[in-house]
Amino acid sequence: MSLYDDAVLVLKGYEGRGEGQDELRQSYLDHLAAHPDGLWKSCHAGHVTASALVIDPARGQVLLTLHRKLRMWLQMGGHCEPGDSTLRGAALREATEESGITGLTPVPGGPVRLDRHPIPAPCHWHYDVQYAVLPPPDARHAVSEESLDVRWFPYAEVADVADDSVVRLLDATRARLGE
Numbered sequence: 001m002s003l004y005d006d007a008v009l010v011l012k013g014y015e016g017r018g019e020g021q022d023e024l025r026q027s028y029l030d031h032l033a034a035h036p037d038g039l040w041k042s043c044h045a046g047h048v049t050a051s052a053l054v055i056d057p058a059r060g061q062v063l064l065t066l067h068r069k070l071r072m073w074l075q076m077g078g079h080c081e082p083g084d085s086t087l088r089g090a091a092l093r094e095a096t097e098e099s100g101i102t103g104l105t106p107v108p109g110g111p112v113r114l115d116r117h118p119i120p121a122p123c124h125w126h127y128d129v130q131y132a133v134l135p136p137p138d139a140r141h142a143v144s145e146e147s148l149d150v151r152w153f154p155y156a157e158v159a160d161v162a163d164d165s166v167v168r169l170l171d172a173t174r175a176r177l178g179e
Contacts, residue, residue, distance in 0.1 A: 001085070002085075003039055003080060003084050003085055003086065003087070003090075004032065004036065004039060006085065006086045006087060007032060007039060007048055007087050007129075008029065008032060010086075010087050010088075010110060010111065010129065011025055011028050011029050011032075011129075012029065013110065014110060014111055014114070016111070016112075016113060016114055016172075017172065017175070018113070018168070018172065021113070021114060024114045024115075024116060025114060027116065027127075028048065028114060028116075028127050028129075031045070031046060031048075031125075031127060032048070038127075039080045040079075040080065041079045041123070043123070044122050044123050044124065045123075045124060045125070046116075046119075046123060046124050046125030046126065046127055047079070047080075047123065047125075047126065047127065048080060048087070048126075048127045048128075048129060049077060049078060049079055049080065049126045049127065049128045049129070050077055050078070050080060050084075050087045050088075050090035050091035050094060050128070050129050050131070051074075051075050051076060051077020051078070051091055051094065051095075051128055051129070051130050051131070052075060052076055052077060052091040052092060052094065052095035052104070052106075052130070052131040052132060052133045053075040053076075053112070053130065053131075053132045053133070053166075053169050053170065053173050054075070054076060054095055054099055054101065054104065054132075054133055054134075054135055055107075055132055055133070055134065055170070055173055055174075055177075056134070056135055056139075056152070057134075057174075057177055057179060059152075060154055060155050061152045061153060061154055061155070062075075062152070062153055062155065062158060062170060063076075063099055063101075063135070063141055063150060063151070063152050063153075064150070064151060064153055064158075064161070064162060064166070065098050065099070065144075065146070065147040065149070065150050066147055066148040066149040066150070066151070067146070067147065067148075068145075068146050068147055068148050071148070072162070072163065073151075073153075073161045073162040073166070074162065074166060075130065075166060075169060076094050076095040076097075076098040076099055077091060077094045077095070077098075077128065077130070078094045078098075078146070081093075087111070087129050087131075088106055088110070088131060091106075091129070091130075091131040091133075092104060092106060092131075092133060095133050097144055097146075098144045098146055098147060098150070099135075099141050099142070099144075099150060100140070100141050100142025100143070100144065100150070101135050101136070101139045101140070101141055102136075103135070103136040103139070104133040104134065104135055104136075105133060105134045105136075106131055106132070106133050106134075107131070107132040107133065107134060107173065107176060107177065109176060110131075111129045111130055111131055112130050112131060112132050112169060112172045112173050112176055113130040113168060113169050113172045114127070114128065114129060114130065115128045115130055115165045115168070115169070116128065117165065130169050132169075132173040132176065132177075155170065155174070158170050
């Protein structure tokens with residue numbers, strides 16, 4: 001199965017909760033139907049990205065990265081690459097690369113949220129498929145080339161440092177985990 005086929009299958013099966021998630025899911029599917037190259041950075045109409053929130057429920061914390069270009073605290077994530085065979089795998093690869101943590105475990109149930117946001121030209125949109133992952137108990141993080149910093153934040157501090165999209169992802173992840 002190709003990454004494109006996986007993306008369509010994942011999106012068709014996505015049952016996101018929250019305002020606008022059903023409409024957003026349909027817009028992702030419409031985008032991919034109109035743009036067979038819609039998973040790649042070269043698609044200037046926008047492209048699907050994959051991200052993952054690294055969450056440690058036992059400590060009540062999330063690991064965020066201070067994005068080098070955007071200078072914002074965000075979840076780990078980014079562009080799909082030719083070697084990716086699934087969106088979940090792309091999100092896990094990105095989370096591992098950007099956090100420096102090996103042995104991350106995806107939270108069951110597929111994507112936690114969808115978030116479409118504008119990006120600077122020449123592209124127009126990121127259609128982000130957002131997952132959540134759990135670190136191993138002995139996890140040690142590291143700063144990657146794409147980050148200025150990587151840091152654990154208690155749940156209560158996330159709204160103070162990150163934008164609303166990260167807060168919504170944290171809330172949806174905690175709901176998924178039954179917190």
